[in-house]
Amino acid sequence: MQEYKNSREPLIRLTKRDSMPLGSRIVVRLVSVVLAMLVCAVLIYAITGINPLVVYRTMFEGAFGSKSRIWSTVKEMMLLSCIAIGLAPAFKMRFWNIGAEGQVLVGGIVTAGCMIYLNKLPSALLLPVMVLCSILAGALWGLLPALFKAKWNTNETLATLMMNYVAIQLTSFFVAKWENPYGSNTVGIINQSDQKGWFPQVMGSRYFFCVVLVLLLSVMMHIYLKYTKHGFEISVVGASENTARYAGINVSWVMIRTMLLSGAICGLSGFMAVAGASHTISVSTAGGRGFTAIIVAWMAKFDAATMLLISLLLAFLQNGAGEIASKCGLNDYASQMIIGILLFFLLGCEFFINYRPVFRHGKKKEVR
Amino acid sequence: MGGLVTLFQAAVVFGTVIMFGCIGETITEQAGNLNLGVPGIMYLGAISSLCAVYIYEGSCSPESPASPLICILIAVPTAFLGAALGGLIYAFLTITLRANQNVTGLALSIFGSGVANFFGGSLNTLAGKFEQVSVPVSSSAFSASPVSLIGDLGVPGQLFLSYGFLVYVAIILAVVVQYFLHHTGAGLDLRTVGENPQAADAAGINVIKNKYLAICIGAGISGLGGLYYVMDYIKGTWANDGSIEKLGWLAVALVIFTGWKAKNAIWGAYLFGVLYWMYLYIPGLTRASQEIFKMLPYVVTILVLVIGSMKNSRDKQPPAALGQAYFREER
Secondary structure (H helix, E strand, O other): OOOOOOOOOOOEEEEOOOOHHHHHHEEEEEEEHHHHHOOOOHHHHHHHHHOHHHHHHHHHHHHHHHHHHHHHHHHHHHHHHHHHHHHHHHHOOOOOOHHHHHHHHHHHHHHHHHHHOOOOOOOOHHHHHHHHHHHHHHHHHHHHHHHHHHHHOOOHHHHHHHHHHHHHHHHHHHHHHOOOOOOOOOOOOOOOOOOOOEEEOOEEEHHHHHHHHHHHHHHHHHHHHHHHHHHHHHHHHOHHHHHHHHHHOHHHHHHHHHHHHHHHHHHHHHHHHHHHOOOOOHHHOOHHHHHHHHHHHHHHOOOOOHHHHHHHHHHHHHHHHHHHHHHHOOOOOHHHHHHHHHHHHHHHHHHHHHEEEEOOHHHOOOOO | OOOHEEEEEEEEHHHHHHHHHHHHHHHHHHHHOOOOOOHHHHHHHHHHHHHHHHHHHHHHHOOOOOOOOHHHHHHHHHHHHHHHHHHHHHHHHHHHHOOOOHHHHHHHHHHHHHHHHHHHHHHHHHHHHOOOOHHHHHHHHHHOOHHHOOOOHHHHHHHHOOOOHHHHHHHHHHHHHHHHHHHOHHHHHHHHHHOOHHHHHHHOOHHHHHHHHHHHHHHHHHHHHHHHHHHHHHHOOOOOOOOOHHHHHHHHHHHHOOOOOHHHHHHHHHHHHHHHHHHHHOOOOOOHHHHHHHEEEEEEEEHHHHHHHHHOOOOHOOOOOOOOOOOOOOO
């Protein structure tokens, strides 16, 4: 006979919460951000001896100190949240699209290609062609893993991850092909003289159109996920594939359709990054944003407004840390370290939102 | 002939970095955790060992020169521990706090590369006039090969005995891990946890402990890949060029390629190395088309992944519960 060694109730037991009120959810997240910042401050002080308050103030100046800095932070925020918006439907379906980096890059490649080869077209025609091509390229990059998954149940996390590196090498190929000037191994600013295929300048900034585009996309995505039949199907497939099948949803088709959409929006982010922001193409056109956006989309629980907010926070850290690098003699990569710590805390705090610890000698409650 | 020998040598050196990463990740994935933080973990292993031996070599004077043995004794444990600590963060978040594995792994990659490049860059700044940090004693200790000790042995010597000791450690480790996972009771427990944690729990296997151990030890082994990279591959220096990151993802790819079997990592890693360096040996390639050739390892991995799932062959599948959090009270 097996004896039960541990017949006492454990000290802490965890139960799942049904749902936490919005207010306390926000409080938990804010507390975790503050804690993360405290840890970073201690770390910065321990390593460099620089007063962390000075560091944070410098960061704030770096991100919001002048008009051009604000726009640069906004640009970063828009690029990040655009990718996150693209990822949201796939993740809601529990389809792990880790391939945003690659989808952004192929979108960027064809955008740059259009700018180089079609620069005889009038701008009014060129921009729509670029949009269309980047959407198609991104959608194709998203379609392949979806087809594999739908047909043979190939692990999509790993397939999309590998597609990233195919896209990165493809980018390197085109960078070497289009390099300008010869031997520099960079493409340089495309169409610098006539600005063909660039976003027009509005309100004194080139990034204005990026903002409009992303806001529009986020509203549309919100409606699509919340109020359409497609959105409903996505959430059913995400909750349980078997339930979806039982309810008569064509799971394979939903998967393919959603990944086409997801890849398309990521491709469009590539278009935005090239035509709206950098006007060149390189491996750093995506620059890890594809991976960071995954975390943004996941933590925001696919809510468009929250995605914008988290993107802003990350953009602030990114641009702020650049300023520290030059002012305090800290290394540029400090920002990545800080972002990493912040992400750990934000991920960890979800636990306290989803679960509630119950102590052994708490309330005498019936078990079962 | 000479070209083939150098290709093979380059492939072995390249392959060893990802072999360590792959062996560690295999252990982790067999326990049901997909750790996408391998690049970050390799970064952490690399930088912690580099910092440690930098301090040690800096403390030595010409009168009492640094001993190669002590360098090795310092570097290996620090690399293992630094990486295992990264694994511990991941384990705590995904097991105890039940955060999503993919997202946590990616966060770990960002964190690890941030930490490593921050300190690596700072070391380079400290090194001052040479612009780059260097740890000559450790680097030569790690790249000392049997051939350099016993003399020239011709082509066989160049092919098999011209590498630092970690190359051989990696091969031995692959065999040991393969034996452990597939021929011991503890290994069976571990794989059960990865296949079906509920059943493992019901059978009295401590799921939490198994997962924690697998992740931390797996991360430590992956970290040795970072150690090998920094000490032998780039000869004891630091460059903020993101190449560890690329190698880390290749290690993840290699796990798929090997079908979650550590023994296949031995030839798989070298094959990846050959695929990666092949462009140097194909005549008539332009700088652009070289880049297409560097795609090969990834394309091959995708093909293996797709063909494996097409055939639905049981020994080429990921562990059934890979990527899923385990919560006892959930069904």
